[in-house]
Amino acid sequence: MQPRPVGLKILDVVSIAVLAISAYLALVFAPTEAVMGDVQRVFYFHIGTAWVGLLGFIVAAIAGIAYLVSKNMMWDRFEVAAVEVSAVFFFITIALGSIWARPVWNTWWTWDPRLTTAAITELIYIAYFMLRQGIDEPEKRARFGAVYTLLGGISAPITFMVIRLFRTIHPVVIGAANGDQAKMNMDGDMKIAFFFALFAFTVIFADLIWHRLRLGALEEKVEALKLNSSM
Amino acid sequence: MNKDKNETQNAEGRMKNSAENIHPSSFIVHHSPHPSLLKATFAIVRKDLAAEFRSFELVSAMLVFSLLVIIIFNFALELDIKVREAANAGILWTTFAFAGTLGLNRSMSVEKDRGCMDGLLLAPVDRSAIYFGKALSNLAFMIVVEAIVIPVYSMLYNVNLFRLDLLAVILLGSIGYAAVGTLLAAMSVQTRMREVLLPILLFPVAIPVLLAAVKCSSGLLAGDAFSEILTPFNLLLVYDVIFIAIAFMTFDFVVEE
Numbered sequence: 108m109q110p111r112p113v114g115l116k117i118l119d120v121v122s123i124a125v126l127a128i129s130a131y132l133a134l135v136f137a138p139t140e141a142v143m144g145d146v147q148r149v150f151y152f153h154i155g156t157a158w159v160g161l162l163g164f165i166v167a168a169i170a171g172i173a174y175l176v177s178k179n180m181m182w183d184r185f186e187v188a189a190v191e192v193s194a195v196f197f198f199i200t201i202a203l204g205s206i207w208a209r210p211v212w213n214t215w216w217t218w219d220p221r222l223t224t225a226a227i228t229e230l231i232y233i234a235y236f237m238l239r240q241g242i243d244e245p246e247k248r249a250r251f252g253a254v255y256t257l258l259g260g261i262s263a264p265i266t267f268m269v270i271r272l273f274r275t276i277h278p279v280v281i282g283a284a285n286g287d288q289a290k291m292n293m294d295g296d297m298k299i300a301f302f303f304a305l306f307a308f309t310v311i312f313a314d315l316i317w318h319r320l321r322l323g324a325l326e327e328k329v330e331a332l333k334l335n336s337s338m
Numbered sequence: 339m340n341k342d343k344n345e346t347q348n349a350e351g352r353m354k355n356s357a358e359n360i361h362p363s364s365f366i367v368h369h370s371p372h373p374s375l376l377k378a379t380f381a382i383v384r385k386d387l388a389a390e391f392r393s394f395e396l397v398s399a400m401l402v403f404s405l406l407v408i409i410i411f412n413f414a415l416e417l418d419i420k421v422r423e424a425a426n427a428g429i430l431w432t433t434f435a436f437a438g439t440l441g442l443n444r445s446m447s448v449e450k451d452r453g454c455m456d457g458l459l460l461a462p463v464d465r466s467a468i469y470f471g472k473a474l475s476n477l478a479f480m481i482v483v484e485a486i487v488i489p490v491y492s493m494l495y496n497v498n499l500f501r502l503d504l505l506a507v508i509l510l511g512s513i514g515y516a517a518v519g520t521l522l523a524a525m526s527v528q529t530r531m532r533e534v535l536l537p538i539l540l541f542p543v544a545i546p547v548l549l550a551a552v553k554c555s556s557g558l559l560a561g562d563a564f565s566e567i568l569t570p571f572n573l574l575l576v577y578d579v580i581f582i583a584i585a586f587m588t589f590d591f592v593v594e595e
Contacts, residue, residue: 237535238539241530250592254591261580
């Protein structure tokens with residue numbers, strides 16, 4: 108394996124640093140929320156991971172389009188990397204949301220529209236992996252994967268936006284909410300922690316994708332070697 | 339491709355008429371234009387419907403399956419009058435969705451198994467005509483099944499489903515479902531898991547359509563005014579358009595070899 112490029116080494120260190128700072132900001136620096144208490148601190152990472160979870164979906168859809176246009180396998184690796192990393196982050200989002208919901212809503216899970224769409228999004232990710240697993244030829248796998256991410260990547264974000272039209276008990280923090288939706292107002296220090304969490308997870312996301320891209324290249328090498336040795 | 343075919347046909351025609359030598363340039367004289375998208379689409383729909391009318395395999399399987407699903411719901415939910423009022427729309431759409439996958443799978447695997455898909459791909463028509471043809475015939479099968487399930491359901495559970503607005507919602511929901519289902523069925527038949535994979539791929543993607551359709555239907559059945567279900571209704575329309583557009587654009591990539 109080739110040694111890690113310097114840029115990646117730096118990004119690794121930065122990722123760990125921003126994660127530590129973000130954790131400090133969320134757990135210590137930000138003021139305790141008046142009604143919910145300390146459990147509200149989950150919110151910063153919840154939003155951070157949700158943001159990259161959805162970002163990855165959109166990135167994957169764009170990579171899918173790029174693959175279909177250029178037929179360059181690099182885009183396929185990029186797409187897999189984005190979906191894989193986001194799937195994990197999105198799962199963390201749901202888990203953190205559950206931890207928050209237990210004391211606040213008094214239940215781990217409820218079939219609220221927002222939660223339901225989150226679950227569906229995660230299921231689209233899983234379906235994507237099952238689809239890829241069922242195809243042996245790399246070229247066809249890439250093509251089908253691209254089409255599926257395009258389908259999922261366009262429908263999921265719209266669903267997330269549209270869902271605001273329905274009545275939901277999920278708090279809306281950014282943008283105008285419906286009259287009957289809970290709206291959180293953030294204190295200045297909370298905003299710092301919030302935006303830093305967004306930034307931190309974006310950096311970590313980029314770092315993980317870079318690693319996954321390198322892994323993808325290795326995978327392809329192994330596949331090619333296997334093919335050679337069997338012939 | 340089309341030109342080749344016409345050329346050979348022209349050439350054959352000429353050979354019969356006269357044995358004289360044919361100059362290559364005369365090949366290109368009369369070539370009919372490619373069949374239009376609409377014509378090609380309806381040719382494929384006609385083929386599917388004709389094949390179905392011979393056997394009624396697909397529709398009868400979907401129909402029996404639908405009735406079984408309704409009966410299972412009846413036991414599982416113990417549909418007394420109170421539960422039923424709230425659950426009607428959900429049960430109907432679950433039934434249509436399940437029966438729909440059955441039809442989608444079958445209509446695509448028939449093409450795949452005997453190499454018919456290759457034949458279709460070789461035809462000198464636009465690939466999107468194949469997509470629209472298959473999607474329309476899938477939609478037609480769904481509508482036939484719905485046309486039987488709805489009166490039966492109305493009778494069994496004493497609820498009037500014959501309302502123009504409700505039927506319109508059912509039609510729109512079926513359009514979205516068939517549009518994305520046809521694309522995904524064309525993908526899943528080419529994978530190792532084949533039929534098993536279709537519901538796994540289709541349901542999470544199609545849920546927005548189903549969700550909107552269920553919300554519309556239950557609103558209508560509860561006696562809400564049309565203005566009250568406008569949000570899910572618009573959502574249904576938007577998803578129909580999005581799914582048809584994406585499937586139309588990407589179908590080429592799914593069937594190419």
